[in-house]
Amino acid sequence: MKNLPDIKDLEKCVRCGSCKAYCPTYDEDNTEAMGARGRLALLRGLLLQELKPTPLLNEKIFSCILCEACSGVCPNGVDITENIYRGRNMLKQSDKKRRYLRLLAKFFIRNPDLSCKMLQMSQYVLFPYLSKKGIIPSNFKLSKYPFKERAQVYKVAKKRGRVAVFTGCAANFLYPHLGLSLINILLKLGYEVIAPGGEVCCGMPLRALGLEEEARELAKRNMRIFGKLKVEAVLSLCPTCVTMIKKQYPKIINSGISNAVDVSSFLLERLDLAQPSLFSRKYATVTYHDPCHLIYGLGIKDEPRKMLKKIGVNVVEKKEKGCCGSGGLFSLTNKDISGRLLKRQAESCLKTGAAAVVTACPGCMMQLSKAITKMPVFHIIELIEAAYCDSDGV
Ligand code: SF4
Ligand code: SF4
Structure with a gap:
């Protein structure tokens, strides 16, 4: 019965x-069923066999963004998102709407390099279509090579410490330059960096589709690699990956990567900048978008802002807070709501008059870039590299 929603937890509601x-x-x-409380009531009804799966009911459970904004707010400690993940696992057989997406996701996870080569070859035909459908930004191009093609150890002459990088699929295949920026900064700081071979997807997209067993297999494979590394921290540019490997692995395989950390928290404590770089004149004022899994999943709100201040950049806060509508596969499966959430955030960013939008998640970068074309959208690591390593990349 493991991996079903927890009836005792649901009854605490x-x-x-x-x-x-x-x-x-x-x-x-x-509407009630499109909120956290309503979804829990549906799961309870299913477990007690008062309800049966229907396309409409399934839609309510699969329309949760898994943003974790409801995490930790329950006075009775109900683990809302965990129950929703388990509910999806319970409903996956009856959920016909996403069956092809499940097949595609499984194919990609099993053959990531081949999938990327196929995308590479078809991008000039496929990407204009995907962009027209609002799935990718209009100017998006796939890099020729992923960040990590093989295991690599980046050495330094005077070693201050040793860290590993959990690359994550989005940074590896969609934005490989972000990984290189991170390596540059870490080497300049004196860290030996291990990018181990054999890393696979963190498993979050599969779990979100209800493929719990497959997600668990990926978790075990990553744990076999990262679990035995003797490193100060395992860094990732993607807060969804950090949330998954640190907080969700213990829930699905009873062990996780406890020293996984997002890059801005790690660098804030270690980066020493004598003075803001010339770079900051170009982007003296930016607005910052909080990725859901960073602010709600990991509770990190101040660190990226402090980091930006440290490199000489002012942050002007946008009025609208909350999700950009990316949610991994959510933007594909729930285009209406995703589009409305994106519009809200994009308009709010533009109203700030900032020179750029900064975020800390490759998924949010991709999503925001679909609607924001009048100003650049950066991952925070690009700005840190520009300031700390005098890179002219931005
Ligand atoms: S995870 Fe986000 S979308 Fe899902 S129920 Fe909680 S707050 Fe709502
Ligand atoms: S906050 Fe907790 S008790 Fe209140 S409705 Fe949500 S799950 Fe139920």
């Missing part, structure tokens, strides 16, 4: 509605 108030899908749709 007293229907106070606190979680609903934080839920972006409820905010957009305003």
